[in-house]
Amino acid sequence: MNAASQPGDEPVSFNSRLAQAEARARGKRGKEDQSVTQDVSKADYSALGLALRAGTELVAALAVGVAIGYGLDRWLGFRALFLILFSLLGGVAGMLNVWRPVGKIGA
Structure with a gap:
């Protein structure tokens, strides 16, 4: 058991925790940050x-x-x-x- 889980808790899958973290990260970023992230993913090659x-x-x-x-x-x-x-x-x-x-x- 890890420190965050309680004895009665069901194990949470990695994919669901990842989805929750991504949703939290999207909520914290504004539209400007999202457009910068999209531009970086389309960046030119080194x-x-x-x-x-x-x-x-x-x-x-x-x-x-x-x-x-x-x-x-x-x-x-x-x-x-x-x-x-x-x-x-x-x-x-x-x-x-x-x-x-x-x-x-x-x-």
């Missing part, structure tokens, strides 16, 4: 997070393009036609994926 995301998206798009091109070349019997084509398409897709979040920084 510089390191943005750089890691950009690098990952670029490499992933290029890898997918190369894999598709290689697979089509092997399947259809070409030497490197689709590999070159899909490598270029993957690079362009990766650059577009990088441009979207980076372009929002200055706006």
Whole structure:
């Protein structure tokens, strides 16, 4: 038994205690605090997070393009036609994926 419970009390679940605490916290905050909290949850990425995301998206798009091109070349019997084509398409897709979040920084 913990110090807050009495011998005749029923155990209260964690979820119900959490809901009660959230309701109390919402009651104490004004509308201004709630809007600040919502803005913080939609905050931009940190510089390191943005750089890691950009690098990952670029490499992933290029890898997918190369894999598709290689697979089509092997399947259809070409030497490197689709590999070159899909490598270029993957690079362009990766650059577009990088441009979207980076372009929002200055706006």
